[in-house]
Amino acid sequence: MSEQKVIYAIGHRNPDTDSICSAIAYANLKRNMGCENVVPARAGSVNKETKYALEYFGVEAPQLVSDIYPRVKDIAVKVQKSVKATDNLRTLGMAMKECNLRSIPVVDDENKLIGMASVSDLAKAYFQEITLDSVSASGACINDIANVIEADVLVAGNNEGKIKVAAACMEKVAESIKAGDVVIIGNRPESAFIKCIDLKVACVIITGNTTISDEVVAKAKAENVMILSTAFDTYSTARLISQCAPISSIMTTDVISFKPSDMLSDIKGVLEANEYRNYPVVENDKLVGIVNKDKFMMPEKQQIILTDHNELAQAVEGIESGKIIEVVDHHRFGGLQTSDPIFINVRPVGCTCTIVTNMYQQYGVEIPKEIAGLLMSAIISDTVLFKSPTCTQTDKDAVEYLAKIAGVDYKEYGMAMLKAGADIGDMTPAQIVKNDSKEFQIGNYPMLISQLSVMDTDQVMAMQDEILAEMARVCTAEGYAMSIVIVTDIINEGSYLLFSGEPKNLIGEAFKQDASKSVMYLPGVMSRKKQIIPPLSEAVKSL
Structure with a gap:
C-alpha cells in the first residue's frame, strides 16, 4: 500500500538467465534515468545456471511475482484517522470533519480493529435522541463534559454525577435533584446556585457565561461542589453534552473487512451487496489500511515492462489485468495488442541483454560491475558461448565489452556457468518438462516447449x-x-527432441524425420527461437 505504485520489469514464466538478468539490468537503467519506481521481478523459480551467475556477482534474485491480478493492497490507502471506542461522539464528529471522512475505523490500544463508526451511525444516534441519562449511564465523567462544552473550571471537585437541567422554577427543580447530580443552570438568581450547592450536587454547570459572586464560589469550595462556566446557552449545552457518549455506544461491531492479499475479483460480490463506502483492511488483526468503494470501480492497473518475451501466453499470470508500457525483447512478435502506444525495442540478436547493453551505451549510463557481469552471463547463456546460430557479432562485441567491466575471462567463466546449469542433479521428470518452458501458439495448436x-x-x-x-x-x-522438450548437447552441438501429444505428423513435417517414436535427434540444432519455432510455424501451414 505504497503511495507510488511500482512498475515491474519482468521476464517470462519459467525464467532463464536472460529473463532474470535483463529484468535486473533494465530496471537499474530505468532508475538511473529517473524512473525510481521501476523494480525487477521474476515470474518463476531461479534455475541453477542463473543462481550461479547471481551468486558469482553478488546480486540478489528479483522478487517473485506469481501474478499481477489486482488485489486489495493495490487500491488500499493509509488510514487517515482512527478513533478509540472510549472517545466521545464529539471527537468522532470533529475527526470526520477534519479529514472529510464519512466513516472511521475504531481500534483498541494495540491498533486492532474493533468496529466502524459512520456518519449514518451518528445520524441515527441523534434521531434516536441520546438522552442526558444515557450519557450518565455511559460513564462519561464531568471532565469529559467540560471538554465538550469548552467550559472554564471555576471550582474543581468531584468528577462524576447524574446530569439534570434546571429549566423550571427552582422549587420544582429541587424536587428532582439529588446529592451527587450534575446540574445545568442558566441566568438565575444567586439563590438558585446556593440551593444547588446546599443539595450537595457534584457539579453546577453555569451556561451563557453567567457571572457568579465570590460568595457562591467560596461556598462551592467549602462543600466540594465543582463549578463549570460555559459560553453556550442551556439548550446548546445539553445538546453538546449528549456528544459525551462514547463511540462504543453507536459504532458497528459486525464489520466487513478485507486482507491486503484478497483479490478484487473475490470481493466484488461483497462490495455490490453492501452500501458501505469504506472498508477496513486488516492484517494479523491489525488495521493497515482502508479501501474505498469508488477505488474498486476503477482500480489502477499494474504497469509492466516485458523483458525477453512479448507473447501473453508466456507472461506473468494475470497480465490481462495489467498495463504493458514497454517491451525489450529479441523474439518473434506473437500478436501483442495494447490500448496505448508503448516503447518497444526488439532486435534480431541472440539475447535481450545484448539490447539492454546497447541501451546503456546509447543513453550514456555507466554499467556497474555486477550488472555488467549479469548482462554478460545472459548473453553467454542464450548464445551457448557463441555456439548458437542465433549469435550475432553484436552479441560477441557486447560480451567482450562487458567482460572488461566485470573483470572476468568470459570463456573460463562462461564454461563454468554453463556447466553449473547443465548439472541436472536430482531434477525430476516434472522439473525437466517445465525447465525454461514457454507457451507457443503454433497454428491452432497450443504448445509447451521446454529446453x-x-x-x-x-x-x-x-x-x-x-x-x-x-x-x-x-x-x-x-x-x-x-x-x-529440447535436450541440447552443449559439447556436441545438437539436440534430442522429445514430444508428446498431437499432431505428431507436424513434428515429422517440420524436421523431415520419422515422428512415430516420440523422440528424434537434430544435429546442429541448439536454438528454440531460430531452429525449432520457425520450422514448426511453417510446417503447420501444410497440415
Whole structure:
C-alpha cells in the first residue's frame, strides 16, 4: 500500500538467465534515468545456471511475482484517522470533519480493529435522541463534559454525577435533584446556585457565561461542589453534552473487512451487496489500511515492462489485468495488442541483454560491475558461448565489452556457468518438462516447449520414458495439444527432441524425420527461437 505504485520489469514464466538478468539490468537503467519506481521481478523459480551467475556477482534474485491480478493492497490507502471506542461522539464528529471522512475505523490500544463508526451511525444516534441519562449511564465523567462544552473550571471537585437541567422554577427543580447530580443552570438568581450547592450536587454547570459572586464560589469550595462556566446557552449545552457518549455506544461491531492479499475479483460480490463506502483492511488483526468503494470501480492497473518475451501466453499470470508500457525483447512478435502506444525495442540478436547493453551505451549510463557481469552471463547463456546460430557479432562485441567491466575471462567463466546449469542433479521428470518452458501458439495448436542444456545427454535420455509420461500428463492437465522438450548437447552441438501429444505428423513435417517414436535427434540444432519455432510455424501451414 505504497503511495507510488511500482512498475515491474519482468521476464517470462519459467525464467532463464536472460529473463532474470535483463529484468535486473533494465530496471537499474530505468532508475538511473529517473524512473525510481521501476523494480525487477521474476515470474518463476531461479534455475541453477542463473543462481550461479547471481551468486558469482553478488546480486540478489528479483522478487517473485506469481501474478499481477489486482488485489486489495493495490487500491488500499493509509488510514487517515482512527478513533478509540472510549472517545466521545464529539471527537468522532470533529475527526470526520477534519479529514472529510464519512466513516472511521475504531481500534483498541494495540491498533486492532474493533468496529466502524459512520456518519449514518451518528445520524441515527441523534434521531434516536441520546438522552442526558444515557450519557450518565455511559460513564462519561464531568471532565469529559467540560471538554465538550469548552467550559472554564471555576471550582474543581468531584468528577462524576447524574446530569439534570434546571429549566423550571427552582422549587420544582429541587424536587428532582439529588446529592451527587450534575446540574445545568442558566441566568438565575444567586439563590438558585446556593440551593444547588446546599443539595450537595457534584457539579453546577453555569451556561451563557453567567457571572457568579465570590460568595457562591467560596461556598462551592467549602462543600466540594465543582463549578463549570460555559459560553453556550442551556439548550446548546445539553445538546453538546449528549456528544459525551462514547463511540462504543453507536459504532458497528459486525464489520466487513478485507486482507491486503484478497483479490478484487473475490470481493466484488461483497462490495455490490453492501452500501458501505469504506472498508477496513486488516492484517494479523491489525488495521493497515482502508479501501474505498469508488477505488474498486476503477482500480489502477499494474504497469509492466516485458523483458525477453512479448507473447501473453508466456507472461506473468494475470497480465490481462495489467498495463504493458514497454517491451525489450529479441523474439518473434506473437500478436501483442495494447490500448496505448508503448516503447518497444526488439532486435534480431541472440539475447535481450545484448539490447539492454546497447541501451546503456546509447543513453550514456555507466554499467556497474555486477550488472555488467549479469548482462554478460545472459548473453553467454542464450548464445551457448557463441555456439548458437542465433549469435550475432553484436552479441560477441557486447560480451567482450562487458567482460572488461566485470573483470572476468568470459570463456573460463562462461564454461563454468554453463556447466553449473547443465548439472541436472536430482531434477525430476516434472522439473525437466517445465525447465525454461514457454507457451507457443503454433497454428491452432497450443504448445509447451521446454529446453534443457547439458554437457552430456545420457543422464537425461535415460529418463526418456518417465519424461514422456510426464509430458503426456501435462498436455492433459493443462490443455496443451503438444509438449516438447529440447535436450541440447552443449559439447556436441545438437539436440534430442522429445514430444508428446498431437499432431505428431507436424513434428515429422517440420524436421523431415520419422515422428512415430516420440523422440528424434537434430544435429546442429541448439536454438528454440531460430531452429525449432520457425520450422514448426511453417510446417503447420501444410497440415
